[in-house]
Amino acid sequence: MSELNVELPDGSLRRLDAGATALDLARDVGKRLAKDALAARVNDHLVDLATTLADGDRVAIITGTTLEGRDVLRHSSAHVMAQAVTRLWPGAHYAIGPAIADGFYYDFELPDGAHFSDDDLERVTEEMRAIIAEDQPFTRAEHSVVDALVLFKDQPFKVEIIEAVERGGSEEDLSEVASAAVVSTYSNTAAFVDLCRGPHVPSTGRLGHFRLTRVAGAYWRGDEKNPQLQRIYGTAWESEDALAAHLHQLEEAEARDHRKLGHELDLFSFPSEVGPGLAVFHPKGGLIRRVMEEYSRQRHEVSGYEFVYSPHISKAELFETSGHLDWFAESMYPPMTLDEGQQYYLKPMNCPFHLLIYKSRPRSYRELPLRLFEFGAVYRYELSGAVQGLTRVRGMTQDDAHIFCTKEQMAEEIETTLHFVLSLLRDFGLNEFYLELSTRPPGKSVGADEEWAEAEATLEAVARNAGLELVLDPGGGAFYGPKISVQARDAIGRTHQMSTIQLDFQEPKRFDATYVAPDNSRTRPIMIHRALFGSVERFMAILIEHYAGNLPTWLCPEQVRVLGVRDDHDDYAYDVAKTLRADGVRVSVEAATEPLGSRIRKAKLEKVPYVIVVGDEDVANATVGINARGSNTPERGVSVATFAARVHEEIAAHASPEAPAWR
RNA sequence: GCCUGGGUAGCUCAGUCGGUAGAGCAACGCAUUCGUAAUGCGUAGGUCAGGAGUUCGAAUCUCCUCCCAGGCUCCA
Numbered sequence: 084m085s086e087l088n089v090e091l092p093d094g095s096l097r098r099l100d101a102g103a104t105a106l107d108l109a110r111d112v113g114k115r116l117a118k119d120a121l122a123a124r125v126n127d128h129l130v131d132l133a134t135t136l137a138d139g140d141r142v143a144i145i146t147g148t149t150l151e152g153r154d155v156l157r158h159s160s161a162h163v164m165a166q167a168v169t170r171l172w173p174g175a176h177y178a179i180g181p182a183i184a185d186g187f188y189y190d191f192e193l194p195d196g197a198h199f200s201d202d203d204l205e206r207v208t209e210e211m212r213a214i215i216a217e218d219q220p221f222t223r224a225e226h227s228v229v230d231a232l233v234l235f236k237d238q239p240f241k242v243e244i245i246e247a248v249e250r251g252g253s254e255e256d257l258s259e260v261a262s263a264a265v266v267s268t269y270s271n272t273a274a275f276v277d278l279c280r281g282p283h284v285p286s287t288g289r290l291g292h293f294r295l296t297r298v299a300g301a302y303w304r305g306d307e308k309n310p311q312l313q314r315i316y317g318t319a320w321e322s323e324d325a326l327a328a329h330l331h332q333l334e335e336a337e338a339r340d341h342r343k344l345g346h347e348l349d350l351f352s353f354p355s356e357v358g359p360g361l362a363v364f365h366p367k368g369g370l371i372r373r374v375m376e377e378y379s380r381q382r383h384e385v386s387g388y389e390f391v392y393s394p395h396i397s398k399a400e401l402f403e404t405s406g407h408l409d410w411f412a413e414s415m416y417p418p419m420t421l422d423e424g425q426q427y428y429l430k431p432m433n434c435p436f437h438l439l440i441y442k443s444r445p446r447s448y449r450e451l452p453l454r455l456f457e458f459g460a461v462y463r464y465e466l467s468g469a470v471q472g473l474t475r476v477r478g479m480t481q482d483d484a485h486i487f488c489t490k491e492q493m494a495e496e497i498e499t500t501l502h503f504v505l506s507l508l509r510d511f512g513l514n515e516f517y518l519e520l521s522t523r524p525p526g527k528s529v530g531a532d533e534e535w536a537e538a539e540a541t542l543e544a545v546a547r548n549a550g551l552e553l554v555l556d557p558g559g560g561a562f563y564g565p566k567i568s569v570q571a572r573d574a575i576g577r578t579h580q581m582s583t584i585q586l587d588f589q590e591p592k593r594f595d596a597t598y599v600a601p602d603n604s605r606t607r608p609i610m611i612h613r614a615l616f617g618s619v620e621r622f623m624a625i626l627i628e629h630y631a632g633n634l635p636t637w638l639c640p641e642q643v644r645v646l647g648v649r650d651d652h653d654d655y656a657y658d659v660a661k662t663l664r665a666d667g668v669r670v671s672v673e674a675a676t677e678p679l680g681s682r683i684r685k686a687k688l689e690k691v692p693y694v695i696v697v698g699d700e701d702v703a704n705a706t707v708g709i710n711a712r713g714s715n716t717p718e719r720g721v722s723v724a725t726f727a728a729r730v731h732e733e734i735a736a737h738a739s740p741e742a743p744a745w746r
Numbered sequence: 747g748c749c750u751g752g753g754u755a756g757c758u759c760a761g762u763c764g765g766u767a768g769a770g771c772a773a774c775g776c777a778u779u780c781g782u783a784a785u786g787c788g789u790a791g792g793u794c795a796g797g798a799g800u801u802c803g804a805a806u807c808u809c810c811u812c813c814c815a816g817g818c819u820c821c822a
Contacts, residue, residue, distance in 0.1 A: 188817095201751060299817030300749025307819045311748060314817070342815095346757085355795080355813050411822055432822060466747055466820060467813095475821080561822055585822090612822090649779045675779070684783035698781050710782055717782050 087138035106132040109144045119146040122155045122282040131282040147321025157182035159284045160319040161189045166275040167210035178240035186318035199298040218288030219271040231266035292326045293319035341624040342472040344632040360470035360477030367640035388456040393436035399426040405435040433459035437485040438594040446598040452488035479618035486611040497545045504582045515572035517552035521559030528562045538586040539565045563589040573629040585612040635739035636692045643670040644686045648698035650675040655702045711740040
């Protein structure tokens, strides 16, 4: 019998019988691997375990503990879900069902316009378990386009995909089939066959650690002009433990939810009397905002920004000039008509106002770069379904600045700005970043090709120089220019788009902004749009979630709470508070009307960084007992001066005690 | 805007078949004086999101509106 050699990931060679499959290889390596194997990678292509190997192939066996393996599990789970749905709703059309981060989904169109309800998730789950228990094999087959069209004649979405692929389809379509010429399918039983490039797990019995999470509507091909399909989301893992760990992480994220914490900590609310997406800040939330804004102001001042103010409303003309009405009229609040038919709009952006300030008098090249900063409140009529907590609102405050500079200054100015942005974000405790470069949106932009090319090249050069990971976002720019956005990773690994730096050749032109150059010519300045927090509201939300409500001491509305053990210690408690307050610490006293344990618990629940307890010994020795947030071992007998110095230092360093290990 | 859920005391939630609205916590009052995450007793608190309908009778069934959540779309 002839033999063949394959190369394993560690570089070693392994001899197999001719005709051996990837599964045979796994068996040859070890029982355990054969048991865990889900798919294989042969010469950089993911394939089924049943794939026959050839001499010289580089082969890696994929198991469920890898990202690729989980993708296979999830993709296969999606197929099982589609099979379950077609069993329960005969005649259902199935569209696409990919693996996504942490899970999978599948889009369906149920017969007679039926919709899934939440209760259906349980039925589908049961049916899936039945299919898994039947341990059906995933059998691959390849068809010509013509044959495939016949095979899927009752599945209009599949037909559409096959036809699109034939015409040279998109990446998304190609993921459903093998290639433009060969249509691959997988069938579990004669009754269920699906279009798919694969690979899949060998049989449904390899699945099972899944949970269907929610039903949702989703437009076919993501286009709101297309019919809306019914989507079911699920999560799937290689083991029950991994599934449980994932569900636990979801709970963690929920416990950090800024909407929940904002309510519990009495920071802000969204009174329904005001309207969706419009927040009011309570005293504690207001204090956090004020500290954030004050710090930002100081940093900007030192970095050469000048502070301006502009009104919340303006005549339509301004936004016609800027172009916003052409592009975004639908997401602006409708105009109010005043005086002889004059229309006024709530402002969705600050830049037009800053341009007018720039234009208020002739400018010289000697003034550039001119950096105008404003905490500008803007209003955007977001779709009602898009509004979400403080992260997506209809009224928000941007920490917005527009920098006017010459073309020669542009690259350096962007670089300076990027460093400034990162430094400020780090001061708020965010430390992990990557950059995203968004380029010209096709069909949704203005300006000459050369200008865009130059702007994109400039931004890219600065971004590449920054020493951070750079991700490309083709077509993600604004209508007037490309942008760099700073993405930050939070404490539980989620990424948030934070700051954006946008280069704009267009607006200065539309407003006919100029400066007098050294040669006495009138020259067009470049404009850089940039926001660091993005919006103050959203940034606060991200910080709350990043810290799970345990804000660093300098940002805490209440930094210290002093408790007397008995009510005859209250006078001393007030004295201690007075001393700390004189040192600039935000401190309160809760008088001893409740038991000490109860008052400590209350302060802990409010996430106050320091609970100070004072009793007989402290009164006698001018000391305090310190119960720091996150600590279970109080310190006793610390002098008031020592404690004050410690808190003072911590505030200056933007540091804080540990977050509590439990909530 | 679209799809699926949801809205009962300040908060978390119960409320059976359509038959007088319930608990815990919080608040308030009184008592308690305590050394590190819940002291006891009592009081008050509701147009069951709002409106219309069905019914002898609606928190409960139907319709409309508002608001919230998760998605889709959008995000200057």
